[in-house]
Amino acid sequence: MHGVDLDALTRWMDQEGLGSGPVLAAAPVGGGTQNIMLRFVRGGRSFILRRGPEHLRPGSNAVIARETRVLRALAGTDVPHARLIAACTDPAVLGDAAFYLMEPVDGFNAGLELPAAAAGTPALRRELAFSFVDALAALGRVDHVAVGLADFGKPDGFLDRQTGRWLGELNTHLALPGYHRVEVPYVDEVAGWLSARVPTDWQPGLIHGDFHACNVMFRRDVPAVAAVVDWEMATIGDPLLDLGWLVATWDLPGAPDEFAGLLTRAGGLPTADELVARYAAQSDRDLTHLDWYVVLACFKLGIILEGSHARALSGLAPPEIGNRLHTTATRLFERAHTILDGAS
Template identity: 40%
Template structure:
C-alpha cells in the first residue's frame, strides 16, 4: 500500500473494485482520507475529484468477528434509504476480507452527504439560540420518523429480538461493567439493581439506532438533518431507549472542560422536558417511564466510560483527555440515581 494512502484503505484498488461492481460510477483516480471522530469503526472520505463517497470498515487489527457490524450497518441504511428517514445512499457492500481495497476486513461504500456533526456546545454557539433550538427539535422529529417505520415493511422484521430487549440490555451492560471492574464505584450496583427492579413494559418494537445524539447526525446550512450516521448499534427494540439517550445528552453535566461533553449548555438548546413532550405528541407513545430510560442511559455511559478508564489504567489507551475519563464515572452514576429518585 502506498505511503500516501490512509491506513486500512487502498484507493487505487477500491477504484478497481468499483469499476467492476459499479461501472461508470467513478470518473478518475480516487484519493482517500480518514475522517476523525469515530468511536470504533473507521470512516474514510474518498473522491475522484468530482464526486465523493464514504467507506466504513472495522478498526485496524480486527478480524472476522466484526464482519456482522458492516453487514448490519449496510443492511439498515439500505432498508431505510427509500423511507423518509435521512440516511446516505448505499453503494456497495464487500464481505470479502481478502479484498485488497480494504485489507483484512469487510466494508461498505455509501454516498457522501454534506453536513456538520455538532459535537459540543461551543460548536453550536455560532448558530445562535434560534437555529440551535431548531436543530435540536429537528433531532426529535427525525427520531419520530425513524420510529414510525414498520420494520417488516422495509425488510427488517428479523433485524433483532425485541422480546425481553430491556432485560437483555441491562444484563449485557452489567457484564460489561464486571469485565472492567478494578476499583470501588459507589452507587453503581444500586443503580443497576434499581433499574432491574423497575423494568418498564416496552411499547411495540421499532428500529432502534442505539446511539442517537446530535453528533451522530449531519446538519446542513439550512439547519436540516441530511443524514443519520453510525448505525453500528442499531437493532429492533424499545424505541424509548433512543429517547432516553437523547434526553441524557440534553442535560448539562456541570463539569467545565469535561472530556465527554453534551450540547446542553448551548444558548437556545431546548430543555429535556420540551424534547420529551414533542416526542410524545408526534409519536403518540406513552413516555411516562422516560426517567427509567434516561437513568439507563446514564448507567450505560458510566459503564462505557469505566471501560475506557480501565483500559487507560492498563496502558492500552493513549491520547488527550483519557486521564480524566475516570473522574466522570461517579458523576454519571449520581445522575442516574438522581433521575430514578425524581422519576
C-alpha cells in the same frame, strides 16, 4: 494509504461499475470513531468509504455488515441518513475488511463545528435541537418488519436482559489488571432500581443505540438534520431507549464534549422536557415510564465509557482519555441517582 488499498478498491469498483479512472483526492474523514472513513472522488462522483479500524477487532466486519443492512433498509423512509451506494462483504478484497460506500453528506457535526449563523443565533440553535428530535421520532415510526429487519435483533425479553447484560460488561472491566474495583458510584442501587421496574408493555422497533447530538450531521442551509450517522450499535429493541439516551446525555453537567460539544457550550437550547414534548407530539408511544429509560441509558452508557477508564488504568488506552470518560461515566451515574431520588 489512509488504511485503504486504493488499487484494490479501484479494481473492485471496476467490477461493480462504479465510475472509471483513478481514485482522486482521497482523504480521511474524522468524527470520533475508530472505524476508518475515507472521502474520495472517482469519475467525477464523490464517495465515502467506511470500514473497520486498521487493526480489525473480532466483530468489526459483522458491525459493518449490520450498518450496511440498516442503511439499505432506511432507503424510502423519512429518516435522514447517508444513501448507501454499494457494499462489499468479501474480506479478501480490502485487506480482510468488509466495507461499504455511501453518498457524502453535506452538513456539519455540531460537536465539532458550529457555523457562524447558529453560533450567533439562539433561536437557530433551538431549531437545530428540535430537528434532532424530529429525526429520532421518524426513526421510532419505522416499521422494522416492513423494511426487512424482522430478524435484525431479538426483541423478546430485550428490556428484561439489559441490566444483567451491562452488569456483565462491568465485570469484564474488573478482569483487567489495573482496575481493581468499580470506580463509578451508585451501580448496585441503580441496577436494583432498574431490575424492579422493567416496563412490561412496549412496542419493538429499530433503535440507533447511541443517539446523541454528535451522531448526527445538520444541514447548512436550514435548521434540519441532514443524516443520522454511526449505526454500529443499531438493533431491534425499544425505541424509547433512544429517547432516554438523548435525555441522559443532554446538557450533562461537567461533560459537554462527549455528546454535543460546541452546540452545548453555545447554550440557548431547549430543555430536556421540551425535547420530550416535541417527541411526544409525533409519537404514539407511551412515555409514562420514560424515567426508567433515562436511567437505563445512564447505566448502560456509563458502563461503556468506564471501560475506557479501566483500559487506561491497565495501560491499554491513553490516561487522558480514560480520565475524561471516567468523569463522564460518573456524571451519568449521578444523573441516574438523582432520578431515583425523585421517583415515587
